[in-house]
Amino acid sequence: MGFKTYTCPIAKSCGGCEWLAVPYPIQLKRKRDAVLQLFADVLPSGATVQQREELVPIYGMDTDGMEPTGYRHKAATPFAPGKRGSIRSGFYTRGTHRIVPCASCVVEAPHAREALLAVARAAEELRIPAYDEDHGRGLLRHAIVRMGYATDEALLTVVTNGGQIARERQFVERIRARAPFVTAIAQNVNQRHTNAILGHETRALYGGGHMVDGLLDCEFEIGPTSFYQTNPAQTEVLYSLAIEGARLERGMRVLDAYCGIGTIGMCAAKQVDGLAVVGVEQVEGAVANARANARRNGLADRCKFVCADATSYMRDVARAGREGFDAVIMDPPRAGSTPTFINGVLGLAPERVVYVSCNPATQRRDLQLFLDGGYDIESLEVVDMFPHTKHAETVLVLRRR
Numbered sequence: 001m002g003f004k005t006y007t008c009p010i011a012k013s014c015g016g017c018e019w020l021a022v023p024y025p026i027q028l029k030r031k032r033d034a035v036l037q038l039f040a041d042v043l044p045s046g047a048t049v050q051q052r053e054e055l056v057p058i059y060g061m062d063t064d065g066m067e068p069t070g071y072r073h074k075a076a077t078p079f080a081p082g083k084r085g086s087i088r089s090g091f092y093t094r095g096t097h098r099i100v101p102c103a104s105c106v107v108e109a110p111h112a113r114e115a116l117l118a119v120a121r122a123a124e125e126l127r128i129p130a131y132d133e134d135h136g137r138g139l140l141r142h143a144i145v146r147m148g149y150a151t152d153e154a155l156l157t158v159v160t161n162g163g164q165i166a167r168e169r170q171f172v173e174r175i176r177a178r179a180p181f182v183t184a185i186a187q188n189v190n191q192r193h194t195n196a197i198l199g200h201e202t203r204a205l206y207g208g209g210h211m212v213d214g215l216l217d218c219e220f221e222i223g224p225t226s227f228y229q230t231n232p233a234q235t236e237v238l239y240s241l242a243i244e245g246a247r248l249e250r251g252m253r254v255l256d257a258y259c260g261i262g263t264i265g266m267c268a269a270k271q272v273d274g275l276a277v278v279g280v281e282q283v284e285g286a287v288a289n290a291r292a293n294a295r296r297n298g299l300a301d302r303c304k305f306v307c308a309d310a311t312s313y314m315r316d317v318a319r320a321g322r323e324g325f326d327a328v329i330m331d332p333p334r335a336g337s338t339p340t341f342i343n344g345v346l347g348l349a350p351e352r353v354v355y356v357s358c359n360p361a362t363q364r365r366d367l368q369l370f371l372d373g374g375y376d377i378e379s380l381e382v383v384d385m386f387p388h389t390k391h392a393e394t395v396l397v398l399r400r401r
């Protein structure tokens with residue numbers, strides 16, 4: 001295949017796309033091999049290389065023979081004071097907090113970077129200072145933009161070190177003049193001296209402060225502090241595999257743990273009539289989005305959401321002994337799940353557990369508890385959510401023995 005790889009002038013210092021020079025089919029092979037190696041001791045032994053590759057399929061982006069580009073629908077920048085009142089924006093150089101400027105990025109959705117640069121230019125014009133992290137002074141810390149996939153909406157979040165933006169109305173107008181495709185702007189306040197990007201306080205500056213996007217047959221309201229997958233085309237592949245793997249049927253009850261804004265559970269409920277979903281998520285804003293999304297999709301009677309730490313929720317469920325689930329879908333953060341959560345799932349004894357992971361290493365660790373607790377691997381699939389990087393997302397389906 002005639003794959004022509006891309007070059008990027010800041011690839012070395014940015015470090016975001018470490019495999020940009022590697023042809024896409026080779027990237028996919030490397031990712032599958034890495035997952036195969038990680039799970040080698042628990043996959044059927046004695047299989048040939050070909051059998052093992054069939055055992056663990058990888059779903060790459062469908063790009064018609066081209067290298068994947070523009071797949072990141074979320075883009076972000078830190079800000080820092082530059083020379084003579086200018087504001088620096090771009091990416092942190094690998095392992096440092098030094099910013100390498102970026103005018104456009106091949107893996108980001110078209111226009112995403114324009115919105116981020118619009119914030120820097122508007123702030124320069126209005127003399128709104130960038131945050132100086134060495135001294136804890138200045139206002140503008142980060143900007144994050146999320147571009148719609150199924151819609152033309154775009155949500156821009158400006159993270160500030162303090163609640164007041166001088167000449168706020170002009171600031172918003174100037175951003176909009178430079179980036180007219182932005183349909184909502186939010187301010188998030190983060191006054192902590194940490195590496196965490198987002199703070200706890202958020203308010204709308206323009207357009208209601210949230211956006212709407214679509215995945216599979218559902219529409220989702222997304223707020224500034226809610227998790228939402230970065231690569232929507234591959235998210236649809238990932239969710240379809242997870243829903244299919246759970247073998248859901250009418251009348252079943254499903255737990256969607258670490259549910260974010262309720263996307264997986266609601267896509268499942270939309271596909272399977274009479275399916276009931278309970279979603280658990282710890283970020284309040286995301287749970288508010290999930291509840292609004294259930295109403296938006298006509299699923300409020302079948303999809304309920306609990307705002308809680310998933311481990312505490314599971315501990316309570318295990319103590320009360322009242323809840324029953326026919327299937328559990330779990331999609332924890334990179335750190336993986338906890339023994340308490342997994343033991344709780346084992347106690348509920350669902351027929352199937354579908355474990356979606358953005359970090360196969362922690363998934364492999366967590367898998368052991370399921371294997372020891374009476375579950376077998378039914379399937380393991382890899383989805384490439386982040387072309388040109390080493391990251392692989394996996395969908396592991398476990399079945400009660």
Ligand SMILES: C[S@@+](CC[C@H](N)C(=O)[O-])C[C@H]1O[C@@H](n2cnc3c(N)ncnc32)[C@H](O)[C@@H]1O
Pocket residue numbers: 226227228229258259260261262263264280281282283286308309310311331332333334358
């Ligand atoms: C990888 S995201 C998956 C979200 C969702 N399934 C999706 O596809 O958009 C993990 C989610 O777990 C949430 N989370 C992280 N730790 C948690 C915990 N201890 N309890 C509940 N939710 C948690 C995060 O806020 C995030 O929304």
